[in-house]
Amino acid sequence: MLVSWNWLKNYVALDMEVSELENRLAMAGLNHEGTESVGDDLAIDLEVTSNRPDCLGHIGVAREISVLWNQALNLPDPQPSANGPSIHDSLKIRIDAPELCSRYIGRIIRGVKIGPSPQWMQDQLTTVFRPLNKDWKPVNNVVDISNYVLMETGQPLHTFDLKELFGNEVVVREANDKEVFQAIDHKLYKLETGMCVVADKESAIALGGVMGGAETEVSDKTTDLLVEAAQFAPLAVRRAARGLNLHSPSSHRFERGVDPERIDWASRRCCELILEIAGGELDQEVIDVGSPAASPEPVVLPLADLKRILGIEIPAEEVERILLALGNDSLQSTSETVTVTPPSWRPDLTRSIDLVEEVARIHGYDQIPEDVGVPMVPSHRTNADRIQSQVRQVMTAAGFDEAITASMVPTDWTSVFTGWTSDAPLLSDTPMLKGADTLRTSLVPSLLEARRINQSLSNPVVELFETAKIYLPGSEALPTEQWTLTVSSGKSFFHLKGLIETLIETLKINDSLQVTPCDAALFTKGQGVQLELAGQTLGFMGDVSAETLKQFSLRSATSLLEVNLQILLEAACLVPQFVETSAYPVITRDLNIILQDAVRWSQLSEVVNQAGGQFLESLQYQETYRDPQRDGEGTKRILFSLTLRSHERTLTGEEADQIRDDVVQAITAQLNGQLLA
Secondary structure, eight states: OEEEHHHHTTTSOOOSOHHHHHHHHHHTTOEEEEEEEETTEEEEEEEOOTTOGGGSSHHHHHHHHHHHTTOOOOOOOOOOOEEEEEGGGTOEEEESOTTTEEEEEEEEEESOOOOOOOHHHHHHHHHHHTTTOTTOOOOOHHHHHHHHHHHHHSOOEEEEEGGGSSSSEEEEEEOOTTOEEEBTTSOEEEOOTTOEEEEOSSSEEEETTTEEBSTTOOOTTOOOEEEEEEEEOHHHHHHHHHHHTOOOHHHHHHTTOOOGGGHHHHHHHHHHHHHHHTOOEEEESOEEEEOOOOOOOOEEEETHHHHHHHSSOOOHHHHHHHHHHTTOEEEEEOSSEEEEEOOTTOTTOOSHHHHHHHHHHHHOGGGSOTTOOOOOOOOOOOHHHHHHHHHHHHHHHTTOEEOOOOSEEOGGGGGTOOSSOOSOOOBOSSOSBTTBOEEOSOSHHHHHHHHHHHHHTTOSOOOEEEEEEEEEOOSSSSOEEEEEEEEEESSOHHHHHHHHHHHHHHTTOOSOEEEEEOOOTTEEEEEEEEEEETTEEEEEEEEEOHHHHHHTTOOSOOEEEEEEHHHHHHHOOOSOOOOOOOOSOOEEEEEEEEEETTOOHHHHHHHHHHHHGGGEEEEEEEEEEOOHHHHOTTEEEEEEEEEEOOSSSOOOHHHHHHHHHHHHHHHHHHHOOEEOO
8 A cells, every 4th residue: 555645744744754654654563565755755655454444545544643643633524515406306326236235325516627637636646656557647637536535535436427327327236147348448348247237227337346337437528427435345346356357446445345434425525526626516415325334343351451461551541542542432441441332444343352452553562571471371282283293294204295285176177086975066256276166075186186297297206195175065055174184105005005004093093994895986996995984984095097097197006095084083092092012922823814805804804803802912914816726716815914912921822823713713604714724
């Protein structure tokens, strides 16, 4: 936001040095970006945060100065004289889209004379516009006045050539899909539903909150004006400006919100200046349609919070003086609290901590000693943060690098894997990236694309993981935001199997991991599984199919794992547990079992763990081998090892053999397996 030094003098005395003003405003929250000489004036560049739209005009900045230096603030009181006919005799205005425009004010001035604006106005406008655009120049008195009031108050205005309106009615409505609109930059734009337009009986004459139309712009032939002041919805203005790549000083302010109580003031101010500079006659009365803004809610400031948060004592009288000087209305003051109603131009003041910040920045952050004691409350990480940390530790220890990819993806990516939902994904009207207009329902395509990019750059090892949210549409208005872990590896299916088992062991989850076949097109047939934990779908894992590898231009085999981290969070034991290490040796037994191909390892491991009893410490898979000639078609040999140990004594060889025999008997009885001699 560029402000003019000479312009500010209209509202507040500037008895300080420029450098002092720059530093004090910066300390109060308006960061100083630079100062530039423009003629005999200074253009001071201030960074205005999005929660302070009141400082997007000279009056807002002057108000800050008046409070910081305890100076009087001098504001004009526009009372334009209306001697013309009633405006209701010649014009009607209605709002058909109150969700896009909550209030619209119209005034008519007849018989103006278009010409150059006064030199003082041109100079001040040049100071704030020329540094941003070296080709900027004044237009005419009426257009310059509307720009002047915009930069004075932060309230955008627009003036229409009244005679160019078709009919005697103005309608604020939603744009039709693909409606063509010619803006005052004389470019054609195709509008979309959800955008707000101001229209006459024939077509749109302005894109609400963004830019006026070429057909009704003020020209040298203009004699009658319709002066518009309105409150357009910030989200609708932001979508229109971004969707059309049509940004303007007006859209910048409407996107952040305008002061609802100063809309009529800005309209009267504009009309008063036009009458003084361009002449003409103002119609009697005003058309003011829409609903008034809700009154701000009172905010209570406990005085003890100042000492607790800032670490210093500030007298109650000084606190009340600061809050009142900032425009708050005092409701009640006691020895313990101050209750105020925030002004209409400060929608960011809703909590007591907001008032603490206001008092601190005006009193001066430099008044708070660096070594002041502030009571601290110990904090701790959330369970989700602890799970995230442990997941990262396991993944990086296993040799994986963390990836961060965008939440918006091309629409065709969402059909690559639909394991979590079969509903249509959510689309965005304003894509973050070109072609990426859909909220992802899986991290899989993003990691496959990251893998392709790394392979194209000849990176020899591409082992990636990502933890992020995916967005699953459902019956509710908002999607389910599922916290998800996805892993992409060039190693085998069994490597990822060991990875998820390690993760479950690290999180001390007692529930056993179950698997069922998954026939998703993403995976090679027969090499994909669905993971279940405690009866809930934990995730999916498998080797990527040749078709998917080709779709993403991948050069080598890839395995994928995707799990719902919320399930792991609910099942994890985050309290450290002590487990005594046995002082006695282990005994191992290797088994080679012939089984039918349909028997899965999960079934075999469940039977072995049940039959092994209390002395079975671990079960390790070794390999799978097939010999149809010796064992018959549809069979396989699975070699695995049993690790046996007691925590109380040394097991004997006979006891180990008995456990092995119990395991073999259980496999034979339940899975029709056969021990290979």
